Amino acid sequence: MSEVLVLVEHVEGQVKKVTLELLTLARRLGEPSAVWTGPGYSAEAKAKLAEYGAEKIYVADSADIVDYVVAPKAELLAQLVSSASPAAVLVAATAEAKEIAGRLAIKIDSGVLTDAVGIGEGLVADQSIFGGGVNVRSRVTKGTPIIAVRPNATPVEAAAGAGAEEQVSVAVSDAAKAAKVVDRVKEEKGARPELTEAAIVVSGGRGVGSAENFSIIEKLADSLGAAVGASRAATDAGWYPHQFQVGQTGKTVSPQLYIAAGISGAIQHRAGMQTAKTIIAINKDPEAPIFELADFGVVGDLNQVVPQLTDEVVKRK
Amino acid sequence: MNIVVCVKQVPDTATERKLRSDDKTLDRDAADGVVNELDEYAVEEALRLKEAHGGEVTVLTMGPDKASETIRKALAMGADKAVHLVDDALHGSDALGTSYALAQALKKIGFDLVVLGSESTDARTGVLAAMLAERLGVPQLTFANKVEVAGSSIAIQRVTDYGYDKVEASLPAVVSVVEKINEPRYPSFKGIMAAKKKPVEKLGVADAEIDAAQVGLANSWSEVADFAAAPPRAAGTIVKDEGDGGVKAADFLASKKFV
Numbered sequence: 231m232s233e234v235l236v237l238v239e240h241v242e243g244q245v246k247k248v249t250l251e252l253l254t255l256a257r258r259l260g261e262p263s264a265v266w267t268g269p270g271y272s273a274e275a276k277a278k279l280a281e282y283g284a285e286k287i288y289v290a291d292s293a294d295i296v297d298y299v300v301a302p303k304a305e306l307l308a309q310l311v312s313s314a315s316p317a318a319v320l321v322a323a324t325a326e327a328k329e330i331a332g333r334l335a336i337k338i339d340s341g342v343l344t345d346a347v348g349i350g351e352g353l354v355a356d357q358s359i360f361g362g363g364v365n366v367r368s369r370v371t372k373g374t375p376i377i378a379v380r381p382n383a384t385p386v387e388a389a390a391g392a393g394a395e396e397q398v399s400v401a402v403s404d405a406a407k408a409a410k411v412v413d414r415v416k417e418e419k420g421a422r423p424e425l426t427e428a429a430i431v432v433s434g435g436r437g438v439g440s441a442e443n444f445s446i447i448e449k450l451a452d453s454l455g456a457a458v459g460a461s462r463a464a465t466d467a468g469w470y471p472h473q474f475q476v477g478q479t480g481k482t483v484s485p486q487l488y489i490a491a492g493i494s495g496a497i498q499h500r501a502g503m504q505t506a507k508t509i510i511a512i513n514k515d516p517e518a519p520i521f522e523l524a525d526f527g528v529v530g531d532l533n534q535v536v537p538q539l540t541d542e543v544v545k546r547k
Numbered sequence: 548m549n550i551v552v553c554v555k556q557v558p559d560t561a562t563e564r565k566l567r568s569d570d571k572t573l574d575r576d577a578a579d580g581v582v583n584e585l586d587e588y589a590v591e592e593a594l595r596l597k598e599a600h601g602g603e604v605t606v607l608t609m610g611p612d613k614a615s616e617t618i619r620k621a622l623a624m625g626a627d628k629a630v631h632l633v634d635d636a637l638h639g640s641d642a643l644g645t646s647y648a649l650a651q652a653l654k655k656i657g658f659d660l661v662v663l664g665s666e667s668t669d670a671r672t673g674v675l676a677a678m679l680a681e682r683l684g685v686p687q688l689t690f691a692n693k694v695e696v697a698g699s700s701i702a703i704q705r706v707t708d709y710g711y712d713k714v715e716a717s718l719p720a721v722v723s724v725v726e727k728i729n730e731p732r733y734p735s736f737k738g739i740m741a742a743k744k745k746p747v748e749k750l751g752v753a754d755a756e757i758d759a760a761q762v763g764l765a766n767s768w769s770e771v772a773d774f775a776a777a778p779p780r781a782a783g784t785i786v787k788d789e790g791d792g793g794v795k796a797a798d799f800l801a802s803k804k805f806v
């Protein structure tokens with residue numbers, strides 16, 4: 231069986247959930263080989279990758295590889311594609327990993343598919359386009375398929391792999407060193423899960439009314455262990471930072487549960503959350519289009535409903 | 548500074564968007580064409596950089612004849628001239644083909660800086676700027692929410708999941724911008740009138756030295772196997788809050804095992 235390369239996403243040495251999803255998916259397509267880039271690799275990381283099926287782990291943990299924007303990682307993957315001849319390369323459909331996929335595609339003259347929500351027989355990728363209105367099945371027709379898969383699209387399953395480690399030495403080319411990262415600024419996000427990875431997302435919109443009042447959204451999120459999202463009306467108003475915007479020009483989320491409070495459900499918002507498994511809407515307008523999507527809706531004032539829901543969740547834990 | 552800003556005409560996100568049943572490409576006639584929203588931020592940023600550092604802003608678009616509306620809008624905002632890459636051979640190009648065609652046009656035009664929106668609202672691949680940097684062999688400065696140029700140096704803030712990275716490079720470079728980098732100006736009446744007289748050069752595949760075997764639907768690196776309208780979601784339960792809306796929502800969560 232051919233190898234399937236999986237680019238590992240990690241933060242502070244911890245393997246992200248999306249990587250376990252990709253490994254689960256890769257097992258159906260061939261033999262998963264995890265590709266670790268940048269510092270932070272540890273025995274713990276190795277164990278995690280093996281637990282979810284990595285037969286091989288390529289480790290390229292020099293700092294060089296993350297000190298420049300995107301290009302070194304694409305270079306590394308191109309090197310591995312030529313040495314390992316994998317059946318496919320899987321990356322997470324994050325902004326950065328999609329860019330890596332894009333540059334890799336050019337380097338190895340191969341097709342790339344972004345934002346897949348599933349991969350079937352013959353490496354056919356399922357995609358949901360136009361804000362969730364149309365489902366498409368696509369395939370790569372030239373080279374080694376490179377597929378960026380959305381977080382939360384695949385239920386994870388553990389299945390031990392050998393986890394054979396292979397150090398990869400990389401000499402980052404001068405061309406790949408053109409854009410240097412001189413500083414990384416971390417903005418406080420508290421203990422909440424990352425928006426695109428979270429199993430539960432609680433979002434607030436214009437109906438929340440103010441930046442201060444977003445605390446009721448945050449409290450509900452914290453009671454559920456959820457990430458906080460916002461509509462564009464809320465980020466435009468400066469009530470919540472832009473990186474939490476869900477929708478057409480914000481993040482796309484696909485959680486198990488999405489709670490929309492004070493959000494009307496404009497098509498551009500739906501584009502970012504339509505594939506959530508379960509949707510709850512809280513809105514005082516019974517005609518709000520968000521109710522068309524909702525599995526459960528409460529017509530009412532979010533200032534009453536949200537705190538009550540939070541209390542109930544806390545009580546029932 | 549010679550700035551080229553890439554803009555794309557996309558179907559209005561507020562209208563129903565479709566794929567064509569014959570060749571499974573975007574149905575450009577089904578919906579109104581508008582400027583890809585993020586590209587307006589790119590045009591604005593290009594104009595601000597020109598205002599601060601001097602030079603010229605050229606609009607580059609690839610698309611059918613109809614895309615000239617998009618060029619006019621960018622010219623009305625204040626860009627100096629435009630290049631319209633238009634050729635039937637380009638129809639149906641995927642991201643690889645499009646990036647190749649644009650890179651060839653950019654080489655012909657010449658540039659110190661290329662500015663793009665970070666993604667389009669129709670394809671949403673978010674890869675084009677990175678691909679252009681790869682093809683042109685220049686620094687990739689993408690997902691910028693701040694751009695600063697000083698002489699031949701350029702620095703941006705690259706938006707990340709955890710905040711932002713400060714990134715530095717030398718010109719020439721490719722920059723892509725995110726939504727809240729600036730507030731795009733509305734074209735003034737004077738701008739709209741002036742736009743009518745600004746030069747728009749049309750380039751075909753041969754003019755831009757594009758190898759026709761690398762572009763177009765038939766030469767794409769990927770294909771749409773099939774597509775279908777997404778099935779509608781099953782109707783949910785909607786209750787009116789009578790003082791117990793939060794409790795009922797919690798009951799629902801419990802029934803789905805979320806609490």
Ligand SMILES: Cc1cc2nc3c(=O)[nH]c(=O)nc-3n(C[C@H](O)[C@H](O)[C@H](O)COP(=O)(O)OP(=O)(O)OC[C@H]3O[C@@H](n4cnc5c(N)ncnc54)[C@H](O)[C@@H]3O)c2cc1C
Pocket residue numbers: 434435436437438460461462463464475476477478479480481491492493494495496497498499502512513514515518530531532533560584668
């Ligand atoms: C190209 C383009 C891209 C866009 N991208 C995005 C995007 O990425 N994300 C996005 O979200 N939008 C996006 N938009 C904007 C989108 O069209 C809507 O304007 C936006 O989603 C509206 O946000 P909202 O639902 O919070 O506000 P509104 O539409 O104003 O809705 C507010 C809702 O809150 C309800 N409400 C008010 N007070 C209360 C209360 N006390 N209790 C309960 N309910 C209350 C109201 O009934 C109303 O339904 C985009 C638009 C365009 C043109």
